[in-house]
Amino acid sequence: MDPAKSECPSNTGGDQQANDNKYARSGQIVLRMPKFKQFSKGPGPKFVFSAPVVYINGLPWRMRIDRCVAHVGIYLHCDGDETDAAWSCRAAAQFSVVSK
16 A cells, blocks of 8 residues: 555544535544554554544645654644645644554
8 A cells, every 4th residue: 555645534624614614723533543553563554644634724635644663643734735845834733543
């Protein structure tokens, strides 16, 4: 499996968001990873993205989880304007990891 294309199904309501306001000032992205222990120990993709993207304030956002040797990294990723070198974005985020 190509790690760049690895995506994990999430409970974001992305299909419903097409009907909702993509310019809401806040939002929630939930990434469910049922086989987290297997992912963290490998083999397999070194990272996964949540799918689909969630639009907040008009920008597409998603989560990324990276598997490293001694830890797992959790990141918030904005797929904004990557063609403009001067483009930037500032955001505040809160992460929670819940074991089920």
